[in-house]
Amino acid sequence: MTDLHPVIAKVTARIVERSAPRRRKYLDLIERGRDAGTNRDKLSCGNLAHGFAASEDDKPIIRSGKAMNIGIVTAYNDMLSAHQPYGRYPDQIKIAAREVGATAQVAGGVPAMCDGVTQGQAGMDLSLFSRDTIALSTAVALSHAMFEGAALLGICDKIVPGLLIGALRFGHLPTILIPAGPMPSGLANKEKVRIRQLYAEGKVGKAELLEAESASYHGAGTCTFYGTANSNQMMMEMMGLHMPGAAFINPGTKLRQELTRAAVHRLASIGWDGEDYRPLGHCVDEKAIVNAAIGLLATGGSTNHAIHLPAIARAAGIHMDWTDLAELSDVVPLLARVYPNGSGDVNHFHAAGGVGWVIGELIDAGLLHRDILTVARNDFLDYAREPVLRDDALVWADRLTEPRDPNMVRPASNPFSPDGGMKLLAGNLGRCVMKVSAVDPERWTIEAPARVFDDQDDVLRAFKAGDLERDVVVVVRFQGPCANGMPELHKLTPALGVLQDRGFKVALLTDGRMSGASGKVPAAIHLSPEALGGGPIARLRDGDVVRVCATMGQVDVLVDRAEWDARTPATAPPPPYDTGRELFALFRQHSDLAEEGASPILAAMDAEIG
Incomplete structure (x- = not known):
């Protein structure tokens, strides 16, 4: 041993x-x-x-x-x-x-x-x-x-x-x-992804998409x-x-x-x-x-x-x-x-x-x-x-001596990758993580102008309007635990995947979550500190060149320091009141950083027991 x-x-x-x-x-x-x-x-x-x-x-x-x-x-x-x-x-x-x-x-x-x-x-x-x-x-x-x-x-x-x-x-x-x-197991995963991207492009309708999803989750x-x-x-x-x-x-x-x-x-x-x-x-x-x-x-x-x-x-x-x-x-x-x-x-x-x-x-x-x-x-x-x-x-x-399918699992002596594919990125925009195990190494570094959004639905509207047909770092902010409970942004995956398949250099940068099913598009997520409260991401503007690099562990905006310091952080959009989220206002107000677990109850417990 x-x-x-x-x-x-x-x-x-x-x-x-x-x-x-x-x-x-x-x-x-x-x-x-x-x-x-x-x-x-x-x-x-x-x-x-x-x-x-x-x-x-x-x-x-x-x-x-x-x-x-x-x-x-x-x-x-x-x-x-x-x-x-x-x-x-x-x-x-x-x-x-x-x-x-x-x-x-x-x-x-x-x-x-x-x-x-x-x-x-x-x-x-x-x-x-x-x-x-x-x-x-x-x-x-x-x-x-x-x-x-x-x-x-x-x-x-x-x-x-x-x-x-x-x-x-x-x-x-x-x-x-x-x-x-x-x-x-249901519908093959490649087919499910194909139908989702076709739907994002408007090439199949909702009936076809629902049929594929129903065959997957059945x-x-x-x-x-x-x-x-x-x-x-x-x-x-x-x-x-x-x-x-x-x-x-x-x-x-x-x-x-x-x-x-x-x-x-x-x-x-x-x-x-x-x-x-x-x-x-x-x-x-x-x-x-x-x-x-x-x-x-x-x-x-x-x-x-x-x-x-x-x-x-x-x-x-x-x-x-x-x-x-x-x-x-x-x-x-x-x-x-x-x-x-x-x-x-x-x-x-x-x-x-x-x-x-x-x-x-x-x-x-x-x-x-x-x-x-x-x-x-x-x-x-x-x-x-x-x-x-x-x-x-x-x-x-008894233990297996060989994997039954080497396309699924491999021995430690011959892994799919020498590392685990979870990268810490840090820089003048804060700290975040990126999962790269499904990302082509050629896409581990994206340096491109930012397009800044405060709501994921606005990203999809821009995509459908053709406004994202270029190299771009899509920034979605005010998605942290204190802002709106830190939702996953998984529904952006098909649209961003389409842009990447069209040959553009694309990355997502957010203080929210992506998904447990994070895939082929580089996504720098859980950015901390979050936008609400003045985190650096709140100062980003459309056109700022952002560098997201899993190889070097960087997440930086390439803007003159004096100009950057002079900027006023953006104001959070007003919260909606349509699902009971207002009942969780106390949680949002007392949540701590994503890196510490984004938990209001653990923050309160630590304060009480020392």
Whole structure:
């Protein structure tokens, strides 16, 4: 086994040192939670009677206090395809808990909005802060002190980070995340992109576009592209918070059901009354956070996690930043190409070897922390094994020795790219990130006049009018968390892709988000500080030459310094009031920087506990 790579060791040590005071406070906090806070021993008879009043056959066991009671926090709704399968999970979990002498109750539900439905719509202004709402809802669910363990049911973009942020406040509880899996593959990804770009050019109509989209998103399960939702599932494996190999098993299968059952059995065995206590707050440590970042880079995962991962870390008393991510990216090879970074989707990725293959290769190459505390195994290398059914029984097969499809996954000795493709850009416009794993290296540097917009719909109007038919850096500002909740700008992708295909040098620069499915157009995103409040992007004007360079890590405007300093920052456009976003005004007013997680609740928590 190869020794840990020195850069990974250095970055981890730096995070440990930087985090030490905050991490110590966090561990003290959850220790008090176990000994003197949220547990059933502290409930009065009246409290307890309320807690088991409707528990029917489980009432005597819960009442006795002699067995683990598992709190289920669910993101079920049947509008969101990824979460529709969760409708039956509570009954399955209760049956599995009884098999090992435990009980389970639905502690609470959390909202689960779909970025696929709200993408490009006004509802997207609520998307990022739905994560903080989910965290608050998770805390409410677990605050009842009825539980010795937690089963978190969530998959998609903001839902997994929100569940984790909330559950980490109850980090004394052993906790397992239980996925539901991706939908089967539908329309080929290249064809979907082709139809979208034809529609953007006006060459096909809405009926053809809807038919293509319906053939892509066609059933229960997670969307099959490698966006934020599926990157979530990969990271939970990299942190050891799933049963091994659970991420990408399709819904409604016997294997999926057996993995859920195994998760409940395992949860019942890692409580604080036994000899194998594994609390969430100890599983999520600095090494686990670094492993999640490495997995993100090695698989070309979602740029959204440049925001979510620092927020998750912060909830566990850990401080990581984009410099850490960029230094890891320089040494972590790209071992997977999953759409939009390749042609195959997550089903093809899993069939080729999937997360298990990547974990095994990274550990063998000294590129992953093997010595982390997982919920399931004593040796993290066991997460490189694949779950299968043999005679209807769940077992884990031996590791693959070769990838099943080298177009999807490769060994660390022969990667698709020597680095992870997540670049930190810094300059006189601030700090931002760019994902380049799907971008042609010839387009890593774009220097062109800016065209400045305050609204993404204005970009599309300019495109349709032919005003962007040139080399251009499209700037979309006032899209940060304080301005409008930091929506994704994914609906710009087809138009920008058309311009690039026509031979123009094109880049996007924004203080907003792009998408977990960031693709072939260079996009410098999450620019911080944001325009609202006077960030440098607020001073940009049409025609300013902007240089966006992933090779050198630059994001600069090439304007005379005296002229630049004399400029007055632009004023933010008035906010719309048509989706309930005004209810999130307090969140917008108190959010911190994207690099710190863009979280109002974590900023407030830090201020309260120090």
